[in-house]
Amino acid sequence: MKASAWIALLSMLLTQVSSQETVGSCSSSQPGCDDDVAMIQLRDDKVGRSGTCDFNDLNQQGDCTADESCQCTPNPSGQEIGPFSLGYLKCSGETSCSTEDDGKYYIFKDSSQYLACSGKESCRYPFNVHNVGAACCTGYKACGKKTTLFLNSDGQSSCTNDVCCAAKEACKGAVLEGVHSLSCTGSEKYICQKVSATLSGDLFCQAKEGCKEGIFRVSGSDHCVTCSAVPGSDDYGSCMGSVFNFEGSSDVRMNCVGKKSCAKAKVHLASGTCLDLICNGNYACKDMEITFNGGGCKCSGSNCPADICPAQSECSIANPSTICAAGNADTACCATGGTPDCAQCCNTGGGAAGDPHIQSLHGAHYTLLKTGTFKAWSFSKDTRFPSKMGLQGANVQWQMFARYSGQQFNTRGLLLLDQTRDSVKSMELTSKDCVWRAKNGGDGEWRDVKKRELLSLSEDHISSFDVTEPHKLKKGPTGQPWTISYMSLKMNKGHGDGLVARLYTQCIPGDHLDYKVIMFDKKDIDIVGGELGVTADSTQKEINPITGQSHLLSSRLRSMHMRADSEFQVEKSWADLGGTKAGSSYLEQEPEPSLVMSVCTPSDEEKAATICAKYLPKEAKTESEVFADCVYDVCHGAGEESAELAATLINA
Numbered sequence: 001m002k003a004s005a006w007i008a009l010l011s012m013l014l015t016q017v018s019s020q021e022t023v024g025s026c027s028s029s030q031p032g033c034d035d036d037v038a039m040i041q042l043r044d045d046k047v048g049r050s051g052t053c054d055f056n057d058l059n060q061q062g063d064c065t066a067d068e069s070c071q072c073t074p075n076p077s078g079q080e081i082g083p084f085s086l087g088y089l090k091c092s093g094e095t096s097c098s099t100e101d102d103g104k105y106y107i108f109k110d111s112s113q114y115l116a117c118s119g120k121e122s123c124r125y126p127f128n129v130h131n132v133g134a135a136c137c138t139g140y141k142a143c144g145k146k147t148t149l150f151l152n153s154d155g156q157s158s159c160t161n162d163v164c165c166a167a168k169e170a171c172k173g174a175v176l177e178g179v180h181s182l183s184c185t186g187s188e189k190y191i192c193q194k195v196s197a198t199l200s201g202d203l204f205c206q207a208k209e210g211c212k213e214g215i216f217r218v219s220g221s222d223h224c225v226t227c228s229a230v231p232g233s234d235d236y237g238s239c240m241g242s243v244f245n246f247e248g249s250s251d252v253r254m255n256c257v258g259k260k261s262c263a264k265a266k267v268h269l270a271s272g273t274c275l276d277l278i279c280n281g282n283y284a285c286k287d288m289e290i291t292f293n294g295g296g297c298k299c300s301g302s303n304c305p306a307d308i309c310p311a312q313s314e315c316s317i318a319n320p321s322t323i324c325a326a327g328n329a330d331t332a333c334c335a336t337g338g339t340p341d342c343a344q345c346c347n348t349g350g351g352a353a354g355d356p357h358i359q360s361l362h363g364a365h366y367t368l369l370k371t372g373t374f375k376a377w378s379f380s381k382d383t384r385f386p387s388k389m390g391l392q393g394a395n396v397q398w399q400m401f402a403r404y405s406g407q408q409f410n411t412r413g414l415l416l417l418d419q420t421r422d423s424v425k426s427m428e429l430t431s432k433d434c435v436w437r438a439k440n441g442g443d444g445e446w447r448d449v450k451k452r453e454l455l456s457l458s459e460d461h462i463s464s465f466d467v468t469e470p471h472k473l474k475k476g477p478t479g480q481p482w483t484i485s486y487m488s489l490k491m492n493k494g495h496g497d498g499l500v501a502r503l504y505t506q507c508i509p510g511d512h513l514d515y516k517v518i519m520f521d522k523k524d525i526d527i528v529g530g531e532l533g534v535t536a537d538s539t540q541k542e543i544n545p546i547t548g549q550s551h552l553l554s555s556r557l558r559s560m561h562m563r564a565d566s567e568f569q570v571e572k573s574w575a576d577l578g579g580t581k582a583g584s585s586y587l588e589q590e591p592e593p594s595l596v597m598s599v600c601t602p603s604d605e606e607k608a609a610t611i612c613a614k615y616l617p618k619e620a621k622t623e624s625e626v627f628a629d630c631v632y633d634v635c636h637g638a639g640e641e642s643a644e645l646a647a648t649l650i651n652a
Contacts, residue, residue: 058097062086067094067119074104078130083110088342091115091122092139098125102146107131111152112159114342117142133159134345136334137170144172151178155488155499158349160520162201162332164340171195180520183332183340184210187230199223200498201521204330206230209237219247221384221493224324224331229258229281236260236281246273246295249384253323256284256301263287269295274315276323279303319382331522350532351504351516352376353646356404356411357629358563360534361517361525365625366561368531369409373577373587374568376402376414377517378529379500385462385492396420396463396491400503400530401570401577402515403430403587410512413587414505415579418455420463425455426578427465427487432586434483434507436470446580463491474506480641483507500524506645514645531568600635608634615647 053072062084064070070091082089089108091097096119099105105128114134117123123137124145131152137143143165151161161180165171168188174195176182181201184192191207192214200220205211205227218225223246227239236259244265246252249272256262258281265285269275271294279285279301288308290297296315299308317323325331333345350361357367368374377400384393397420403413411431418425426439427449436449449470456464466488474482489501499520507513517532519525570577574584600608612630626646633642 058089060085062089062113064089064091064096064119064122065093067096069093069096071096071098071100073100074106076104078105078107080107080109082108082113084113088114088116088346091117091127091142092119093122094120095122095125097123097127099128100125102126102128104128105130105148108133108152111154111157112346114159114346115149116342123147132161133157134161134334134342135163135176136340136342137163137165137174138167138339139170140167141169141172142167143174144169146173146175147171148175149177151176151180153178158502158518159346160333160522162334162342162345163197164332164334164342165192165195166340167191169193181332183330183335185230185330185335186210202226202324202331204332204335205238206330207238209240211239211242212237214239214242215245216242217245217247218250218252220498221248221250222323223250223252224328225252225254226324226328226330227254227256227258227261228328229261237263239265241265244268246270246275249273251317251320251323252276253317253320254278255324255328257281259283260286265289267291269293269297271295274298274317275309276317276320277301277304277309279305322382325523325526333522349504349516349518350377351514352402352404352411352531353514353516353629356402356409356514357625357633358531358534360532360536361519361528362533362535364534364536366534366563367629368404368563368565370564370569371405371409372569373401373403373572373574374565375530375570376400376515376568377532379489379524379527380529381491381524381527383462383491383493394421394462398463398489400517402531403574405587406512411514412512413574413579413583414513414515415574415577415583416465416503417578418463418465424578425465427455427467428579428583429485429505429507429513430583430586431507431509431511431513432583434471434509434513436467436485437580437583438465438467463489466490480508480511482645483509508641508645531565534563600632604635605631608632611640612643612646615643 055072058064058070058072059081062082063086097117108129108131111131112133115129115132117137118139120140122139123143124141124147126146126148128148130150132149133152135149161178163176163179164183166186169190172190172193176195176197179197179199182197182199182203184205184207186207189208191210192205193209193212195214198217202224203216211227229236229238238258238261240260241264245268247270249270251274253276255278260283261281263283263286266289268291273295275297277297277299279299281303284303285305288305290308292313296313297309298314298316334340334342350359352358359365379398380395382393382395399417401415402411405412413430416427424442428437437446438449438455439446440455449467453467454464468488469486472484474484485505487503488499489503491498491500502518504516505513574587575581608631611634612627616627616630630643630646
């Protein structure tokens with residue numbers, strides 16, 4: 001072959017290689033270009049589908065709103081996507097979001113973000129995703145057709161790992177793994193039909209032939225299973241022909257309400273499980289089969305089948321009314337009574353920041369302008385746990401006290417107590433040095449927590465504090481050092497430790513601290529006491545913290561709700577509550593708060609608003625209370641650092 005022919009052939013081959021390596025605006029040879037991005041887009045072009053794959057939309061924006069958008073194929077070992085600038089992956093376009101290949105999947109980089117599939121036939125054909133915080137499938141046939149969703153399982157997500165399916169054939173044939181509670185509701189047919197799900201919480205199925213022929217593997221301590229018709233309709237067949245496997249010792253209340261609900265269902269119990277079965281409606285529970293395996297049951301209702309629970313297998317649940325929510329309401333965090341909203345699953349935190357501005361777990365938002373020690377959060381719940389003596393019961397009791405003092409009424413100290421079974425675990429944090437201190441037992445010695453530590457008083461681990469990050473250092477915009485800490489509060493739920501809440505703190509030594517409590521179960525939030533248990537309607541009347549009379553503190557931006565919280569204030573000294581003598585001495589020497597506030601002019605507020613907009617995430621700027629709190633603090637002398645602290649607390 002002549003040299004000219006060789007040169008022509010080489011040029012043609014180089015052109016072909018170049019056309020393969022460069023896809024769109026991204027080439028695997030370009031600086032800063034992700035090889036996986038180039039791979040995923042090249043692979044998509046080879047598939048030759050009618051849909052499109054803009055990996056920037058899928059990977060960074062989370063914006064798959066166009067029809068047939070984000071139809072990409074991940075690499076074989078799993079493709080990381082996110083974090084999404086929207087805060088979640090939005091698949092609202094018709095047939096948007098698919099992975100095409102059954103064996104390939106995406107992985108959410110940030111497990112505290114959720115998936116929302118509202119487009120017709122979105123998130124299917126299939127759509128396989130791991131490490132999801134929560135999922136809402138509200139489009140026709142969304143999340144069906146062999147779609148597999150793995151909810152976060154490492155306990156690091158700030159979301160409650162619930163899934164809501166609410167449209168005709170939504171989640172039909174889907175595989176849902178690691179779900180806390182599953183909600184399948186709507187007036188259309190076949191919602192969650194033939195779904196396969198692993199649950200640790202509750203199942204709420206209220207749809208015509210909803211959850212029909214599904215497979216549910218349920219682990220954990222207490223569960224509420226509701227299979228019912230839509231109120232006021234002639235719907236039928238909810239959970240008909242489904243299989244329920246209750247793994248581990250647990251109390252289960254199963255409500256089968258409506259024509260043919262739970263008919264031909266197969267229920268497999270584990271040793272120690274007690275099933276409280278309720279059958280109401282024509283043919284409800286007809287031909288149901290129960291395999292006991294050492295478990296027991298009790299049946300009631302107008303259509304309870306004869307001999308469904310033989311005398312020798314009868315059992316009773318001590319407090320059946322506490323297993324299900326009032327009125328057997330849907331407990332999934334995304335369930336709103338209307339179109340499901342997964343943002344509710346990733347926004348279950350409450351705490352205090354700045355002045356302090358208190359956000360309760362029920363959505364109440366108010367400013368406390370009163371010095372003293374207050375019960376900030378309390379939690380009490382019965383649980384069962386395996387021990388050498390067999391299955392035993394205990395009441396888990398946690399309390400957290402906060403000290404508000406100083407010139408600006410900031411939070412200066414936290415005292416966390418575990419009083420389960422009359423044995424006390426204590427943890428203390430003050431703004432003096434921002435160091436967590438811990439003590440096991442009433443006569444134990446206080447010590448600094450210097451590294452990850454699990455605090456538990458018994459080998460059964462009925463309850464524990466898992467300090468995963470005691471003192472992470474960070475610097476603010478002015479160079480001031482902060483310390484950030486993370487702690488998981490766990491209780492034994494009969495199958496090992498279960499995460500109940502997570503405590504996040506951020507602290508400036510010598511100044512103040514902020515805190516946030518994140519919880520993961522609606523039923524747990526309902527029994528929270530203290531300031532974080534305040535309901536939203538209780539903040540509508542403002543109280544002057546000094547006189548106890550109605551009061552309204554106005555700014556140009558809005559009116560601020562205020563509370564005295566007298567019902568939560570405690571008269572005992574910090575040391576008498578269980579804190580250290582050094583902590584008590586520090587808090588008692590804090591200067592008295594000033595009752596005279598500096599005046600902010602409209603010009604001052606505009607400058608403060610500009611600073612807050614610089615730091616607060618986009619979604620927080622639309623929440624007037626959060627944004628106005630930031631403006632108020634900055635305008636009254638807290639400085640730019642308070643804006644960054646507010647943003648960090650929101651994102652914690």
